[in-house]
Amino acid sequence: MVSLRSPLKIVLLGSIGVLMTVWVVENPQDSVVARLVTYDKVWGLLLQHFYLVGASALLAVVTSVPLGIALTRPRLKSWAPRVLALVNVCQTVPSLAVVALSVGFMGVGSRPAIIALWIYALLPILSNTLVGFQEVDPAITEAAHGMGMKAWRVLFRVELPMAASMIMAGIRTAVTITIGSAILAAFVGGGGMGNLIIAGNNISRAQVLVLGAALPVLMALMADLFFEGIEKRAKY
Amino acid sequence: MIRFENVVKRYPGEATDAVHNLNLEIESGTICMLVGPSGCGKTTTMKMINKLIRPSSGAILIGGRNIDTVDTIELRLSIGYIIQDTGLFPHMTVGENIAVVPGELGWKKDRISSRIDELLDLVDLNPKAFRNKKPNELSGGQKQRVGVARALAGDPPIMLMDEPFGALDPITRARMQDEFLRIQEKIRKTIVFVTHDVEEAIKMGDTIAVLKLGQIVQLSSPMEILSNPSDPFVSELIGGRNSLKMLSLMRCGQIMKTLSPAEVEEARGSPQGILGMKATAQDALSEMLRTGERFIFVEDERHDVVGVLDFENLLERVNRHGITS
Amino acid sequence: MNFFEFLISRWPTILSLTLEHLFIVFIAMVISVTVGVAVGILITKNQMAARIVLNVTNILMTIPSLALFSLLIPVLGIGKIPAIVGLVAYTQLPIVRNVYTGIMTINPAILEAARGMGLTEKKIMRTIRIPLALPAMMSGIRTATVMGIGIGAIAGYIGAGGLGVYIFQGISRSSDQMVIVGAVLISVISILTDQFLGGVQRKLNR
Numbered sequence: 001m002v003s004l005r006s007p008l009k010i011v012l013l014g015s016i017g018v019l020m021t022v023w024v025v026e027n028p029q030d031s032v033v034a035r036l037v038t039y040d041k042v043w044g045l046l047l048q049h050f051y052l053v054g055a056s057a058l059l060a061v062v063t064s065v066p067l068g069i070a071l072t073r074p075r076l077k078s079w080a081p082r083v084l085a086l087v088n089v090c091q092t093v094p095s096l097a098v099v100a101l102s103v104g105f106m107g108v109g110s111r112p113a114i115i116a117l118w119i120y121a122l123l124p125i126l127s128n129t130l131v132g133f134q135e136v137d138p139a140i141t142e143a144a145h146g147m148g149m150k151a152w153r154v155l156f157r158v159e160l161p162m163a164a165s166m167i168m169a170g171i172r173t174a175v176t177i178t179i180g181s182a183i184l185a186a187f188v189g190g191g192g193m194g195n196l197i198i199a200g201n202n203i204s205r206a207q208v209l210v211l212g213a214a215l216p217v218l219m220a221l222m223a224d225l226f227f228e229g230i231e232k233r234a235k236y
Numbered sequence: 237m238i239r240f241e242n243v244v245k246r247y248p249g250e251a252t253d254a255v256h257n258l259n260l261e262i263e264s265g266t267i268c269m270l271v272g273p274s275g276c277g278k279t280t281t282m283k284m285i286n287k288l289i290r291p292s293s294g295a296i297l298i299g300g301r302n303i304d305t306v307d308t309i310e311l312r313l314s315i316g317y318i319i320q321d322t323g324l325f326p327h328m329t330v331g332e333n334i335a336v337v338p339g340e341l342g343w344k345k346d347r348i349s350s351r352i353d354e355l356l357d358l359v360d361l362n363p364k365a366f367r368n369k370k371p372n373e374l375s376g377g378q379k380q381r382v383g384v385a386r387a388l389a390g391d392p393p394i395m396l397m398d399e400p401f402g403a404l405d406p407i408t409r410a411r412m413q414d415e416f417l418r419i420q421e422k423i424r425k426t427i428v429f430v431t432h433d434v435e436e437a438i439k440m441g442d443t444i445a446v447l448k449l450g451q452i453v454q455l456s457s458p459m460e461i462l463s464n465p466s467d468p469f470v471s472e473l474i475g476g477r478n479s480l481k482m483l484s485l486m487r488c489g490q491i492m493k494t495l496s497p498a499e500v501e502e503a504r505g506s507p508q509g510i511l512g513m514k515a516t517a518q519d520a521l522s523e524m525l526r527t528g529e530r531f532i533f534v535e536d537e538r539h540d541v542v543g544v545l546d547f548e549n550l551l552e553r554v555n556r557h558g559i560t561s
Numbered sequence: 562m563n564f565f566e567f568l569i570s571r572w573p574t575i576l577s578l579t580l581e582h583l584f585i586v587f588i589a590m591v592i593s594v595t596v597g598v599a600v601g602i603l604i605t606k607n608q609m610a611a612r613i614v615l616n617v618t619n620i621l622m623t624i625p626s627l628a629l630f631s632l633l634i635p636v637l638g639i640g641k642i643p644a645i646v647g648l649v650a651y652t653q654l655p656i657v658r659n660v661y662t663g664i665m666t667i668n669p670a671i672l673e674a675a676r677g678m679g680l681t682e683k684k685i686m687r688t689i690r691i692p693l694a695l696p697a698m699m700s701g702i703r704t705a706t707v708m709g710i711g712i713g714a715i716a717g718y719i720g721a722g723g724l725g726v727y728i729f730q731g732i733s734r735s736s737d738q739m740v741i742v743g744a745v746l747i748s749v750i751s752i753l754t755d756q757f758l759g760g761v762q763r764k765l766n767r
Contacts, residue, residue, distance in 0.1 A: 092755040093748040094711020100728045100744035104737045176623070183625045184715075187732055194627065201631050213628025220623045286677055312679030323674025327692045336688075337678055386678075396677070 006229045010222045017218040020211055029207045036199055037208060046215065049192035052110065052182045056117035057175050064122045065167060068129025069155070084130050091123045095181040103188045113190030117181055121174035128170025132163030165234040172227035179220040193219075238262040238285060238394065238426060243294035245280050245450075254280045256450040258294070262443070264393070265424040269441035271431055272473070277450035278430045282396050285428060286315045298394065313340055316387030316395035316425070320402045322379045324371040330356070330382050331367040337390040355385040358419060377408040384416065388423070397429045401436070413439055434473055438462065438481055446470050458485055479554045480518060488520055489513030491553055492534045492543030500541050510535050513542075517553065520545050567738045575727070579746060582723035585641055586713045589648035590706050597653050597705070598698065601660025602691070611661060618654040626651060626712045630719045644713070644721030651712055652705035659701025663694030696766045703758035710751045714743070724750075 021042050028034035071080045095116075102116035136159050144154045186194025196212030238261070245255040255277040262268040270278035283289040284296060287308050296303050303311055324333050331352045338348045353363040359381040371379060380400060387395055401409045413436065420427065431437055437444050438458040446454045446461070446469075454466040462478045462485075465471040474481070488511050509523035509532040523532050524547055531546035568575065604611040621629075629651060633643035667690055675685045717725020724743045731739030 089752055089755070092707050092751045094714055094751055096711060096714045096725065096728060097744040097747045097751075100732070100740045101748075103732060104741035104744065108732070108735075180623070180625045183627050187729070194625075197625070197628050197631055201634070204634075206632075206635055209628070209631050213625060213632060216628070217620075217624050221620075224623075288673065288677055309679050309681055312677060315677075315679075317674065317677030319670060319674055319677070321668070321670035323668075323670040323672075323677075325671060325675070325689060325693075336680070340679060340684075 006225045010225050013218050013222045013225075017215055020214055024207050024211050029205055032203055033205050033207050036203070036205075037196075037211065042196075042211075042215075045191065045193055045195055048110075048190075049179075049182055049216070049219070052114060052117060052185055052190060052192050053175065053178045056114045056182075057121050057171070057178055059114070059118040060121035060125055060174055061171060063118075064126035064170075065129055068126050068133065068167075069160075071130060072133035072159075080130055080134070084127060087123050087127045087130075091127070095120055095177070096184055099181070099184045099188060108189040110185065110190040113182070113185035113188055117178050117185070120181055121178045124173040124177070125167070125170040128173070129163065129167050132166030132170075133159060135166065136162045165231050168227065168231040168234045172224065172231055175223050175227060176220050179216055179223060183216055237264050237297075237299060238428065239297040240281070241295045241297065243281075243284065243291045243296060245277070245284065245289065246292045253292075253450050255284070255291070258450070258452060260445060260452060260455065262426060262428060264426045266442035267420065267427040267429055267440055269429050269431060269437035269444045270447060271434055271437040271444055272447035274432060275449075276447040278432075278447050279398060280450075281447070282398060282428050282430050285394070285396055286312050286317060313337060313390060314392050314394070316390070316392045318380075318383045318387045318395065318397045318400045320399040322371070322383040324379055324382060324386070326371050329368045329370055330361075330374070333371070333382060334386045334389045336386070341390050351389060352385075355388055358388070358422075359385045360415065361385075376404050377412060380404065380412060384419070388425075393426060395425045395427045397427060399431055400429075402431070402433070409436075416440070434475065435481075438485065446473060480521075482554055483517040483521055483550065486517035486553060487513065488515045488517065488532075488534045488545055489543075491517060491549065492545045493549065494543045495541065499544075509533070510541065511545075512537075517545070517550055521547075521550060564738060564741070568742060571742075575742060575746070578722065578724050578726060578743075579750070582710075582713055582725075582747075583750070585644055585716065585721055585723055586648065586706070586709045589645045589713070590652070590702075590709055592645070593649045593652045593705060593709070594656060594702055596649065597656030597701070598660050600653070601657045601698075602664065602686075604657070604661055605664045605690075615654075615658060615661065618657050621650055622654045626715045627718065630716060634719060639720035641721050643719060644716035647716065648709050648712055652709050655701040655704040655708070656698075657701075659697045659704075660694065663697030663701075664690045666697075667693050696762060699758070699762040699765050703755065703762060706758060707751050707755045710747065710754060714747050 021037075021039070024033070024037050025039055025042070028037065070076055071083055098120050099113065099116040102112040102119075106112040106115065140162070141154055141158060144158045145151075149157065182190075182192050183194035183197065185192050186198050193212055193216045196208055196215075200206070200208030200210075200212050240258050240260040243255060243258045244253055246253045258277075258281060260268075260281075270281055272278050280289055284291050285298075285303070287303060298306075298311075325336075328336075331349075334352045334355055335348050338351055343351070352367060356363040356366055361378065361381055366374075366378075366382075371382070374382065383400065387397075401412050404412060417440065429437075429440060431440075438461070441458055443455065444458055444461050445452050446466075448469055454461060454470050456464075459482060461470065462474065462482045465474060492513075509527045509529070511519055511523060511532055511534055513534055513536055515534075520532050524530060530548075531544055533541045534543040534545055535541050600614060604614050626647065630643060630647045633647055637643035637646060664686075671689065671693070672685065675689050680688070713721075713723055714725035714728060717723050717727075717729055724747050727739050727743030728747075731737070731741075731743060
């Protein structure tokens with residue numbers, strides 16, 4: 001069901017985005033909007049947004065999944081609850097504060113934006129990885145060990161596949177949140193769809209504002225559906 | 237008295253009736269056990285009495301009144317209801333749980349309060365210690381006692397019990413069964429008791445209705461069910477060792493031969509086993525096997541020997557009921 | 562000028578911005594909780610309505626807060642009113658969803674016992690369902706409030722005041738200290754609120 005309907009919905013959402021863009025570009029409110037919103041510019045901002053989200057999410061995955069795995073190994077296991085508690089506290093820090101802090105320490109540009117988004121995306125993935133591994137039934141890993149599997153084989157053949165859907169759920173949350181938070185990058189010179197919203201605000205043109213708001217929403221919904229599909233497939 | 241008249245229940249989308257053309261009469265002040273495998277319709281039958289489930293056709297009468305003509309809430313307030321998971325309200329104390337129905341009935345505060353103490357005493361829980369406890373502080377057996385107390389709170393003439401002791405460990409279950417029978421001797425409610433455990437049905441019931449696929453296949457006393465199972469289904473359900481089970485239903489006090497004072501004098505000092513009047517015939521048999529004698533003495537509460545029970549006596553009792561299987 | 566000197570020299574402004582921030586979030590949360598709890602309870606009566614409301618609140622939440630606030634400007638102008646409206650809209654989902662699931666996911670045995678004992682549906686709602694759903698409701702309110710504090714900072718962009726002002730001004734004036742003070746204070750308030758409401762929630766759970 002998922003494999004059939006999700007792609008359809010994703011295509012539908014994508015077409016809405018395309019139609020909205022075409023509509024604004026072809027029927028601008030006035031010359032100011034016409035100058036500001038062109039196919040090239042929207043495409044450019046979209047790519048920038050993709051880049052911000054993609055880079056930070058990728059960084060988050062390659063850092064937090066290994067970290068999560070390490071924290072569930074016997075040697076570091078005792079640390080996991082404390083790390084989880086810390087992560088939970090950090091997750092309450094608002095995204096704007098994280099972006100602002102990274103600017104405060106690193107100045108403006110896309111780099112501090114990516115770092116901020118990376119840190120923010122790291123938290124849900126890390127907490128889900130920890131929980132995913134902790135939820136693997138100890139009897140199953142014990143059976144695997146008892147059958148004579150080497151520790152790393154148990155990890156990759158047994159634990160990781162069983163925790164996979166939980167990890168994917170974390171990535172899904174992280175990516176959806178990051179798409180929204182990446183709008184804030186516009187404030188710190190990181191670009192992305194936030195530029196359109198700020199510009200729309202500055203020139204008070206609802207058309208620009210709506211387009212700038214709608215495109216990230218559509219992106220977030222599409223990403224949510226996409227990762228939902230993967231998450232379901234990751235379920236054993 | 238509760239009466240089922242041609243009651244049918246078919247759930248939507250099902251091909252067969254969950255309860256099929258059921259006729260049943262339950263005498264006031266007796267325990268009627270509904271027993272059978274899961275899916276036999278016993279719970280559905282019971283839940284139709286307090287309108288948790290509505291019959292598709294037929295009528296149910298309580299004291300001659302069709303329950304369709306009685307207001308649902310009024311009806312339910314007059315029927316005690318006990319279920320396996322107890323359904324105690326976890327956010328209320330034991331006392332508050334018991335107070336729910338009296339509160340709905342509009343009793344005064346001090347009357348409710350003294351009722352709580354009275355009921356906790358009845359189910360053998362110390363009111364002072366338990367009134368203000370929350371359900372999650374209680375053991376399984378204690379929860380079920382509170383469940384019984386709560387169901388009795390409004391002094392309903394009828395009680396419905398849906399596998400009330402099913403989740404308890406065997407020892408606690410046996411103790412709860414004994415205590416419940418003790419309580420029933422005092423309160424004499426009309427009780428409809430659902431169970432899948434035949435032993436429980438035989439032990440607790442005045443009458444037993446054995447259900448299969450929504451129909452009653454046998455309705456009779458425990459003794460009758462053991463001695464004359466109506467068909468292979470019932471015999472299989474009982475699962476053999478009927479004579480022993482029958483013996484467990486007879487009390488020594490009821491079947492003993494009373495002794496004259498002279499005979500008592502003679503018996504005094506003999507090494508034979510002695511049992512109380514309330515001990516079962518099964519206990520007596522076991523005692524005979526232990527001592528290697530063919531008889532035992534029976535004593536009253538003051539430990540005076542009043543009667544004798546011998547092996548021939550037991551044999552005759554069992555044979556009188558004519559074992560057929 | 563180091564960080565602490567900065568904090569001391571500007572403390573009256575910082576304090577008033579903090580209080581302003583708390584004020585906006587508090588007002589918004591009072592409205593949001595009232596509306597959210599009422600809606601959450603009402604939709605338990607109708608599955609269709611529940612599905613619609615939950616979907617709408619779900620979509621509301623995916624709208625970037627910055628965009629939502631900006632879209633309110635043409636309708637409500639700038640200042641605290643659109644900020645509060647935006648915050649209320651934005652924080653509905655966790656409250657409505659938790660109230661709804663809290664009420665709907667009560668152990669069926671408890672409900673059956675209540676019905677069997679002769680309690681009316683109204684009474685069951687008042688004395689059983691709502692009290693038992695309190696911890697879940699509180700958890701939703703906690704999530705919503707912490708979200709509200711963070712989004713309240715973004716409301717600074719549409720002239721609502723609050724600590725967000727310090728962040729946005731700091732960025733445009735390239736004043737790292739302003740940015741850091743704003744960000745740190747918001748973070749601290751969020752964490753403290755979360756811990757406090759977490760404590761309340763645990764108390765309700767007992």
